[in-house]
Amino acid sequence: MKSYLCKYIPPRSDFLQTMSIEEKQWMTQHGEYMNGLLKRGFIVAHGPVMDDAGGYGVSLYQIPDEQDIVALTADDPIVKNGAGHYEHYVMPHLTARS
Template sequence: MKSYLCKFIPPRADFLATMSADEAGWMQQHGAFLDELLAQGKIVAHGPVMDPAGGYGVSLYQIADDENIEDLTSQDPIIQHGAGHYEHHPMLHLKFRG
């Protein structure tokens, strides 16, 4: 298994406060996408970080060795609509309460 901290960087610092109707819809799809990966066991946890300098999202992934993290995150609807990008940070291991 491989583990990653993935940081979703929105297209602008005030994105959560200034989303258009389209962007709000994409964010709903984004949440549903992450919840599905959570249900599949590929994501251990995810959620928004309310940083005063600009919010962002964090997801902790634990995926099979033959899976590619960039392939997974590229399927996120918010990414497919060109609204932001991901940073992928490999972790040596991921321990969590089950």
């Protein structure tokens, strides 16, 4: 198994406050996508982070060795629609509550 901290970087610092109707639809699809990965066991936890410099999203992944983290985050509807991108950070060890 491989573990990652993934940070969703929105397209602008005030994205959460200024989303268009279309972006809100993509964000709803993003939430459904992330919850689907959670149910499949690929995500340990995910959610928004409020920051004075601008909000962003964080997700912790624990995925099989053959799974590609870049492919998983590239399939996120918010990214597929061009509204932001992910940064990926390898975690050599992840311990989580059960």
